Amino acid sequence: MLTVDSPTWQGWLRPDGRKGIRNLILVIYTVECAQFVAHAVASREEDAHVIGFSGCYDNAYAIRLMLALARHPNVGAVLTVGLGCEYTQAGRLAETVRASGRPAESFLIQEVGGTTRSIANGKALIGQLRAQIRDVPRVPMGLGDLTIGCECGGSDGTSGLAGNPVVGRFFDRLVDAGGRAIFEEIVEQIGLKEILLQRAANPDVREQLARTYDKAEAYCKSVRQWSASPGNFAGGLTTIEEKSLGAFAKSGSRPIQGVLRVSETAPGPGLWLMDSVPDGHYMQFGYTNPNDSEGIVDLISGGSHIVLFVTGRGSVIGSPVSPLIKITGNARTYERMREDMDFNAGTVLSGEQTLDAAALDLLGLVTRVAAGEPSRPESLGHREYFIMYKHQEPPGLQQGCRA
Amino acid sequence: MASSDPAAARAVRIHPSDNVATLLDDARPGIVQILGAERLNVTAVEPVAAGHKIALHAVAKGDPVLKYGFPIGHAVRALNAGEWVHLHNLASNYDERSSSLDVDTGAPTDTAHAYR
Numbered sequence: 001m002l003t004v005d006s007p008t009w010q011g012w013l014r015p016d017g018r019k020g021i022r023n024l025i026l027v028i029y030t031v032e033c034a035q036f037v038a039h040a041v042a043s044r045e046e047d048a049h050v051i052g053f054s055g056c057y058d059n060a061y062a063i064r065l066m067l068a069l070a071r072h073p074n075v076g077a078v079l080t081v082g083l084g085c086e087y088t089q090a091g092r093l094a095e096t097v098r099a100s101g102r103p104a105e106s107f108l109i110q111e112v113g114g115t116t117r118s119i120a121n122g123k124a125l126i127g128q129l130r131a132q133i134r135d136v137p138r139v140p141m142g143l144g145d146l147t148i149g150c151e152c153g154g155s156d157g158t159s160g161l162a163g164n165p166v167v168g169r170f171f172d173r174l175v176d177a178g179g180r181a182i183f184e185e186i187v188e189q190i191g192l193k194e195i196l197l198q199r200a201a202n203p204d205v206r207e208q209l210a211r212t213y214d215k216a217e218a219y220c221k222s223v224r225q226w227s228a229s230p231g232n233f234a235g236g237l238t239t240i241e242e243k244s245l246g247a248f249a250k251s252g253s254r255p256i257q258g259v260l261r262v263s264e265t266a267p268g269p270g271l272w273l274m275d276s277v278p279d280g281h282y283m284q285f286g287y288t289n290p291n292d293s294e295g296i297v298d299l300i301s302g303g304s305h306i307v308l309f310v311t312g313r314g315s316v317i318g319s320p321v322s323p324l325i326k327i328t329g330n331a332r333t334y335e336r337m338r339e340d341m342d343f344n345a346g347t348v349l350s351g352e353q354t355l356d357a358a359a360l361d362l363l364g365l366v367t368r369v370a371a372g373e374p375s376r377p378e379s380l381g382h383r384e385y386f387i388m389y390k391h392q393e394p395p396g397l398q399q400g401c402r403a
Numbered sequence: 404m405a406s407s408d409p410a411a412a413r414a415v416r417i418h419p420s421d422n423v424a425t426l427l428d429d430a431r432p433g434i435v436q437i438l439g440a441e442r443l444n445v446t447a448v449e450p451v452a453a454g455h456k457i458a459l460h461a462v463a464k465g466d467p468v469l470k471y472g473f474p475i476g477h478a479v480r481a482l483n484a485g486e487w488v489h490l491h492n493l494a495s496n497y498d499e500r501s502s503s504l505d506v507d508t509g510a511p512t513d514t515a516h517a518y519r
Contacts, residue, residue: 157425157454161415190497224499233509236425236454239495242475350425
């Protein structure tokens with residue numbers, strides 16, 4: 001019973017049939033040494049966003065993640081920039097992207113010959129790619145076509161009372177409209193195993209959720225890192241269990257359809273849990289959620305067109321590829337950081353609005369951003385990202401290919 | 404002892420079994436109005452900031468502290484009604500580090516050696 005008159009807008013049709021809400025050129029660097037040039041190439045190019053991987057030694061997880069972003073429905077074309085020495089192959093990335101039907105170019109800075117020539121070369125390629133995606137077919141899109149992720153960061157005592165519950169109500173509406181909702185932060189569901197399992201759509205999913213929960217709890221124990229920060233404590237949250245109960249509210253009330261690994265697209269409509277925790281491996285590198293940007297990039301890799309970011313304490317980050325919408329349940333934060341905040345869920349705590357009314361307002365905002373209105377972080381130019389060394393078994397090895 | 408004192412700080416008890424409530428306003432010592440399944444009040448015995456928790460009744464040492472109807476940890480000492488419930492008297496059942504954090508800022512104290 002979704003209303004706001006079941007809004008529709010014009011999206012971009014990709015060769016795989018998915019529809020995007022932006023038509024971007026993604027510049028990808030393959031080692032820290034190429035980072036400066038990649039950012040200089042994208043500088044002052046409104047439709048060019050940058051991501052990249054810092055390490056010289058390659059990492060299958062990071063390559064899959066960069067390719068998931070490169071083949072995201074919001075991306076029309078890709079330019080990869082390598083130095084020339086590194087393990088990660090800029091040329092092979094571009095080739096793989098071209099196989100998805102998108103135009104893609106690549107170059108190596110050592111071959112082009114230094115900083116200035118590389119920047120000029122990159123800018124020329126951006127111009128060519130832009131011309132090639134000008135005529136990507138436009139198609140009508142509605143809520144049922146959307147995948148929306150949700151992350152929380154800088155949580156405080158209001159996050160579990162207002163910010164996350166408003167998103168939960170919104171997620172219920174999105175799922176009922178046939179869309180896909182992804183929540184993550186299994187490391188912020190500590191102590192909630194039984195509640196989590198009760199939400200499984202079927203016994204197979206229950207089994208997946210139990211495995212995912214047990215892995216996360218064991219991982220946190222082994223690295224002695226629980227996903228709570230000084231700001232959370234100063235904001236009134238005392239334990240990881242308390243933070244987890246508030247964070248879990250963002251999942252709403254609908255059944256969980258399954259567990260996605262990073263870079264895996266939600267294979268069907270409904271609510272999905274993304275598992276970003278490393279799998280056991282001989283190289284035990286990686287912390288689970290080193291910062292908010294990493295979790296947001298994970299959600300985008302799962303196909304999220306937009307990511308909702310619930311922050312009680314306040315944050316100023318944005319994201320490449322998919323717009324970030326910032327929600328706070330803390331009216332003081334909303335006033336103090338007005339230019340960075342998209343949505344004030346504090347109205348629920350002051351009694352001005354019910355949770356359902358706020359969720360409907362949020363739905364209106366999501367629709368406007370999907371239709372092209374820039375979110376606050378987008379218009380401020382925030383494009384933060386974080387891609388790290390990590391090990392996860394590719395999804396196909398564990399549960400058959402669902403892509 | 405229901406009170407409709409407009410100056411009283413408000414707090415939310417999320418679930419009827421909760422033994423703590425979350426402040427919506429900064430509370431000074433005195434009456435705090437509890438919004439929840441049924442209306443009741445508690446007398447704050449110390450300042451409690453918005454977003455923080457206040458004990459609704461006495462909790463014995465070692466007993467679970469309940470919020471959302473679930474244990475969010477255990478009391479490390481006996482709690483009195485009206486007390487601020489935070490890092491100094493509530494410990495996680497999982498995270499052994501949280502009890503070492505600075506009670507006002509949440510800043511770590513166990514890595515002080517690294518800042519030299």
